[in-house]
Amino acid sequence: MNKLFISMVIILLLHIEPADADNTSEIWVFEQALDVGMSALRRQDYEAAFDQLEKAAKLGNKVAQYNLALLYMGGSGVSQDYAQAYLWLNVAAEAREKTWRKLLDQLHNSLSQDQIVALTPHVNRYMERYGARAQGVNCSKRPSIGTKIKVMQCTKRPAPRES
Template sequence: MTRKIIAMAATVICVLGGFTASASSVAQDNPTVKEVKLRAEFYQNELDLLLDKARRGNFADFYQDVVKFAHYGEKYPQYLLGVMLLKGDGVQQDIGQGLVWIRLALEQKNTEWQKVYDSITAKLTKEQLDALEPMYETYKARFGVQAQKMSCNNEKMEASNIRIHQCRKTLVLKEFYSVYEYN
């Protein structure tokens, strides 16, 4: 799958010859932010359901859920949203925004995701990458680890000695996750 994403993105980039961050992709400069506390159990169940749907691969059916959890700072949905936007899978293709979401997901330090990102951005000019920087900074300020009050640590995988870098929400009052919504 990774090779298909890389090949597809490289082809699209070559065909388009360039892109710029659209004004509609980056929301207003002074958004209002609202903290919402969600029960951790319901939040995790909904996230698990989303990840199960993702494994089945019908992306159009759960696009809104991917966007919601990407906005909550969850790294796998951010990566998934980036891939969906790169490929135009169930959504209108937007390579610039797709790359920004993948870059933001890299706060989790996943080597596979890094390979995908590096292989695509290696084909871009400095000007193309610079054009994405304002969008990335805006998204990071709203949906990044710090903005969404998450923490990232090396964790041992279940039934294995392998450790992976994982970003997670922090429990509030032992049963809630805080999410920060922007409009």
């Protein structure tokens, strides 16, 4: 009986492991790239921060998207690019963080109407690729470990399995 049960478990694992491995790997990158990127930011290693935050941002991490926008705005670790900052701020703003939204509004108000019109299709494309729904991300403000101060934290759901 035990041998039969173990055999069945092994067969099941062989069939589901690859998709789960991809999901686990993606979730790991989602979390670790943010941690490494934020650590690089604190060290003012902007190029390393950019590389890691971009990875996490493309997986839907709102904190990474916001900080990536700041790097683009300041030209830190990357050429200054207000258009890219605007795109990433729009996607990050899905998290409904007031300070992020305020910065987006300020940047929006500094752009001409022609620039906004030109950027709108790109904003839509970024939302479709890197938005919360597309990436299976949920963000909320929660207390940091050991403090009552709430910070934005995001989690990524495993991608649905294909049949």
